[in-house]
Each structure stands twice: as C-alpha cells, then as structure tokens.
C-alpha cells in the first residue's frame with residue numbers, strides 16, 4: 551500500500567508527517583543546493599550549526615523555556631538518560647553540599663549517609679530508570695530509593711497511588727526526584743505536575759508525551775525525551791537542563807574521595823553544553839527531522855493547539871472503547887489514562903484480539919499490538935496521528951464490538 555492508505559499507530563519509532571519525510575528525502579540527496587547530502591555533511595559546517603541552532607529555538611518557543619535553561623541534543627536514546635540524570639544530579643548535589651560546608655568532605659560524606667534520590671515507579675520505563683540508577687550508585691537503597699511502587703497493590707501497572715501514600719525522602723536529604731510523565735508500555739500518564747515534588751530538584755522522562763501539552767519547564771531541573779515518538783526519528787534525544795545544575799558540579803577528585811562514580815564524558819552535560827552539543831559527531835540529519843516537525847507544530851499554533859488536538863483524539867478513542875459496553879477493557883484507571891498510549895484488552899480473549907488486529911490491518915490501521923511485555927492492544931496517539939485516522943480507528947473499534955458481541 552501507499553503511505554496515504556495506511557494510518558500508523560506504532561509506539562515508537564512513530565509516524566511522521568509525510569511533508570517532513572518529503573523534505574528530508576530531498577535533503578538526503580542534496581541539502582540546500584550544496585551538492586552534498588545532509589547525511590554526508592560535516593556536523594561542524596555552518597549548515598549543520600544552523601540546523602542545531604534553529605532546532606533549539608523551535609524547542610524553546612514550543613516549550614516556552616525560560617532563561618536559565620540549556621537545550622542539548624544527545625545520542626543513546628531515552629535509556630542513556632537513565633544514567634546521565636544520575637551522574638549530573640549527584641555531582642550537583644555533592645557540590646551544593648560542599649559549598650554549604652566550606653568544602654569539608656567529611657561533612658558531605660556524613661550527609662551522604664541519609665541522602666537519597668526518590669524514584670516514582672509508575673510503569674515499565676520508570677522501573678528501568680530506577681534500576682539503572684541503583685546499579686550505578688552501588689545497589690538499590692544505597693543512594694536511590696523507590697518512593698512509589700505503583701505495582702505493589704495489584705501486581706501490575708495501571709494506577710498512580712495518591713500522593714499521601716508516597717514515601718518521599720525529607721526534602722533536606724533529597725538528592726533529586728525522578729518520574730516518567732507518560733508510561734508508554736502501560737498507558738499511564740501523570741495528569742499534571744505532581745504537587746508533592748513542588749520545590750524539589752526534579753528529573754523527568756517525557757519521551758512519549760513531549761510536545762503534546764504545555765509544560766512549566768521552571769519546575770524541572772532536567773527534562774528529556776528520546777525524539778522518536780513526538781519529535782522525530784530514533785537517533786537523538788533532547789535534554790533541557792537548568793544552568794544551575796551545569797554550573798555547580800563536583801570535581802572528579804571530590805567524587806572519587808566520596809566513593810561516587812565519575813561521569814563518562816559523553817554523559818556529563820557540561821561537556822555537551824560547552825560544545826553546543828558537538829563534543830563528538832552528532833547525527834545532524836536526525837536533528838533536521840526534529841526541526842522540521844517542530845516548525846510544523848509552531849505553524850499550526852504550538853502546544854496550546856496540540857494539547858487540544860491530542861485531547862480530542864484521545865476522547866474519540868476512549869469514547870469508542872467505552873461505548874462498546876464492557877467488550878473492551880481499558881487497562882489503566884480512568885484518572886491516569888494516557889492521551890498518548892491507549893492500552894486496552896478485549897475481554898473475550900487473545901484470539902479475538904488477534905481478529906481485531908487483522909480486521910484493523912485490512913482497513914489500513916496498523917501498529918496496534920501491545921508491547922511484547924504486557925500483550926493486549928495499544929493505540930499510540932502521537933502528534934502525527936491525524937484526527938481523521940483517529941476517527942477511522944474509533945469507527946473500527948465500534949464496528950468490531952458490534953460484530954462480535
């Protein structure tokens with residue numbers, strides 16, 4: 551089939567606007583009449599730097615990033631950030647403590663005994679991030695702790711426990727707090743910034759819902775997103791980091807003296823901000839795609855509009871699932887249902903789910919299989935999914951239920 555016959559709901563890499571892919575295809579062969587393709591061009595050429603600069607500007611405009619924050623383009627996907635946030639925020643905490651204690655390492659060593667980074671584990675991705683943080687800081691419970699284990703009550707993800715039940719480290723001992731804004735595998739999304747984290751140093755994984763709603767960047771020390779869902783293709787990760795974190799970092803000597811890990815050079819944000827994201831060879835083509843996607847979002851009215859469109863599409867799809875009167879079961883609780891990843895099951899069983907997928911495919915509705923770790927069905931409703939595609943899928947959801955009931 552041709553592109554126009556398919557509505558793709560894959561979870562990532564996700565669909566991209568056809569116009570962006572057309573522009574990108576031309577740029578691969580001959581970028582801006584230079585006679586050289588974009589993939590072949592030096593990452594340090596004026597052209598490449600222009601692409602990075604404008605991509606940063608578009609992101610600043612879309613997210614309304616305040617003064618005092620830097621934007622970075624990195625590689626290694628969202629997963630690499632699981633480690634990067636730990637190195638950078640632990641280094642920042644150590645230097646803050648040294649400053650407060652007139653450089654007295656013994657005092658900092660003592661403070662380290664009760665200092666913890668809190669992880670809100672609300673799904674598969676925050677669980678992985680918490681595990682990685684524990685792994686590089688000497689094991690679970692040493693410097694990190696799970697302050698929320700959303701799986702504890704039911705054995706599966708699908709809810710966020712009320713904030714009154716969170717076991718946060720007292721603010722004075724908190725190194726940082728970490729959460730994942732939208733859990734791609736489990737379909738759980740924070741409805742808003744968690745009030746309990748107000749005033750703390752917060753790191754957030756927004757890989758699968760960035761640019762789908764407005765965000766108050768000033769509440770975060772770090773937010774990051776792998777590009778391949780709402781921003782571009784796989785290959786680059788965007789990081790927004792508070793300059794205060796970059797400026798105040800412990801020396802390698804101090805970290806060693808405290809028995810803490812020294813960050814690998816490519817995971818140390820100041821290396822990258824100092825080099826304008828070009829400490830090493832950055833895949834400029836991937837940044838170019840992000841820039842084009844963001845230019846499109848800006849032209850359509852930015853995140854205020856995108857937020858409405860995302861809500862409209864999500865309402866259409868959840869509405870269709872709900873109207874089928876129990877034929878479908880949405881996995882997460884209503885209050886935390888993701889607008890981006892709609893996870894559901896068919897009560898009649900896996901054979902019927904298979905038939906749903908086959909019927910959908912025959913109509914050009916693809917990419918609807920749930921993550922291999924949880925099974926079931928998942929609609930990824932990212933920014934590039936058109937309202938018409940969501941309408942078509944909603945109609946199939948209703949039609950299939952009527953047919954099978």
Ligand code: PLP
Nearest residue numbers: 627628629675734755757758776
């Ligand atoms: N975080 C979230 C929320 C994700 O959805 C994913 C990937 O799907 C990741 C992290 C991991 O990203 P990557 O595959 O780019 O390492």
